[in-house]
Amino acid sequence: xxxxxxxxxxxxxxxxxxxxxxxxxxxxxxxxxxxxxxxxxxxxxxxxxxxxxxxxxxxxxxxxxxxxxxxxxxxxxxxxxxxxxxxxxxxxxxxxxxxxxxxxxxxxxxxxxxxxxxxxxxxxxxxxxxxxxxxx
Numbered sequence: 001x002x003x004x005x006x007x008x009x010x011x012x013x014x015x016x017x018x019x020x021x022x023x024x025x026x027x028x029x030x031x032x033x034x035x036x037x038x039x040x041x042x043x044x045x046x047x048x049x050x051x052x053x054x055x056x057x058x059x060x061x062x063x064x065x066x067x068x069x070x071x072x073x074x075x076x077x078x079x080x081x082x083x084x085x086x087x088x089x090x091x092x093x094x095x096x097x098x099x100x101x102x103x104x105x106x107x108x109x110x111x112x113x114x115x116x117x118x119x120x121x122x123x124x125x126x127x128x129x130x131x132x133x134x135x136x
Contacts, residue, residue: 029119032111036121039077039109046071047105047127056129057100061091064103064129079109092126100130 011019050056050067059067065085072080080088092102103126110120 032113042075051127054131064091100128102126
């Protein structure tokens, strides 16, 4: 009995190397992107914690910085320090009477992917300081 092309099973060496290279690229990207997204979720959690405090509606910029910094120090993020908070954390006063003040955090984070390629994340999020967690 003759074996034809229809009786072959498996993949070739080149096919295997292609699949292996694709998996390696996905794993590399995931390993480099995960810290950025993890940091984002920790910052969002800290912002919601500050916003959910009952007295947050009356916070001054200094109190927002102190409260946010206390939350961030529990997460071991090194991007924020007590001296650099003024560059990242802002307090926008209410535009109308009765509206809450807005806490805004804005920064850029990047991780080296490989060689001269970097993954960059632009983070900008606002939450109302009205004693309830949530935001835009």
